[in-house]
Amino acid sequence: MAQTSPSTPLDAASSAEDAAGQENFDRLIAEDSRIEPRDWMPADYRKSLTRQISQHAHSEIIGMQPEANWITRAPSLKRKAILMAKVQDEAGHGLYLYSAAETLGTGRDELNDQLLTGRAKYSSIFNYPARTWADMGAIGWLVDGAAICNQVPLCRASYGPYGRAMVRICKEESFHQRQGWEILYSLSHGTAEQKQMAQEAVNRFYGPALQMFGPPDADSPNSQKSMAWKVKRFSNDELRQRFVDMIVPQAEALGLTLPDPDLKWNEERGHYDYGELDWDEFMSVLKGGGPMNVQRMARRQQAHEEGAWVREAAAAYARRQAEENLLAADTELIGA
Ligand SMILES: [Fe+2]
Numbered sequence: 110m111a112q113t114s115p116s117t118p119l120d121a122a123s124s125a126e127d128a129a130g131q132e133n134f135d136r137l138i139a140e141d142s143r144i145e146p147r148d149w150m151p152a153d154y155r156k157s158l159t160r161q162i163s164q165h166a167h168s169e170i171i172g173m174q175p176e177a178n179w180i181t182r183a184p185s186l187k188r189k190a191i192l193m194a195k196v197q198d199e200a201g202h203g204l205y206l207y208s209a210a211e212t213l214g215t216g217r218d219e220l221n222d223q224l225l226t227g228r229a230k231y232s233s234i235f236n237y238p239a240r241t242w243a244d245m246g247a248i249g250w251l252v253d254g255a256a257i258c259n260q261v262p263l264c265r266a267s268y269g270p271y272g273r274a275m276v277r278i279c280k281e282e283s284f285h286q287r288q289g290w291e292i293l294y295s296l297s298h299g300t301a302e303q304k305q306m307a308q309e310a311v312n313r314f315y316g317p318a319l320q321m322f323g324p325p326d327a328d329s330p331n332s333q334k335s336m337a338w339k340v341k342r343f344s345n346d347e348l349r350q351r352f353v354d355m356i357v358p359q360a361e362a363l364g365l366t367l368p369d370p371d372l373k374w375n376e377e378r379g380h381y382d383y384g385e386l387d388w389d390e391f392m393s394v395l396k397g398g399g400p401m402n403v404q405r406m407a408r409r410q411q412a413h414e415e416g417a418w419v420r421e422a423a424a425a426y427a428r429r430q431a432e433e434n435l436l437a438a439d440t441e442l443i444g445a
């Protein structure tokens with residue numbers, strides 16, 4: 110039954126508090142100020158942000174897998190060091206983002222459990238395999254490139270901890286994109302076979318990278334709310350267009366082609382037109398039918414189990430530190 114008026118003094122107090130909280134929240138959003146963890150916020154803002162930030166964190170963590178597979182096969186010591194640094198950055202991104210999500214009240218264990226039990230999603234791009242060394246180039250250039258387009262506006266997200274985490278992440282993503290572009294540049298200016306390998310990698314990752322922005326605006330009902338809350342600043346299609354406009358000249362500089370016969374400059378719009386994307390494939394990969402979904406989850410579960418001793422050791426150390434601090438405080442009190 111819907112409650113129309115507060116029935117107890119406690120309800121009255123909390124609804125008055127909610128009304129004041131909502132008013133303050135609306136004002137902060139209208140002013141383009143930030144919402145911080147201790148501020149009152151609507152339940153669905155909290156829920157939606159927890160989902161978005163934790164899915165973002167999961168994507169960073171799962172996203173380590175396709176590239177980690179190539180660390181031992183990198184063609185030189187320099188490439189190995191760069192790739193290792195990049196994969197470690199992604200782990201760091203996952204950690205900042207889990208911390209940001211935790212400020213909304215859901216613990217790390219619960220968030221992790223959501224990923225391990227398949228209740229939470231991660232970006233479907235990571236369910237594609239990295240078949241050749243050139244894929245390290247295509248992933249850096251296209252996947253990290255798409256991530257940058259998506260994430261730069263998130264630096265201004267209304268939720269403070271999320272926006273602040275994105276600032277550092279974007280700086281690192283920019284290095285990731287450049288290292289990918291540089292791998293492809295070397296290959297496309299190498300032997301005919303190397304150039305072919307680079308082209309094939311771009312052919313495989315182009316479509317899935319464009320889909321990283323999510324479904325077309327007409328099929329993305331949650332976006333509107335996110336934009337009203339000033340979490341998202343541009344629609345999926347706007348961001349996708351920005352990305353296409355960015356990569357066309359970069360592909361030319363690489364001497365590679367983008368696998369889209371409909372890609373052409375539209376004078377009237379001042380943007381590149383691009384062809385229809387395969388959304389059936391996107392939905393199928395999202396629902397678990399991609400080439401690597403099962404393997405990615407199995408690897409994550411295995412890594413989680415293998416890391417149990419680290420978590421236990423960290424918890425034991427924290428307990429001992431707390432006991433020692435308590436003892437030190439007691440001694441000080443006695444001494445005083
Ligand atoms: Fe990242």
Ligand SMILES: [Fe+2]
Nearest residue numbers: 199253282285
């Ligand atoms: Fe990255």
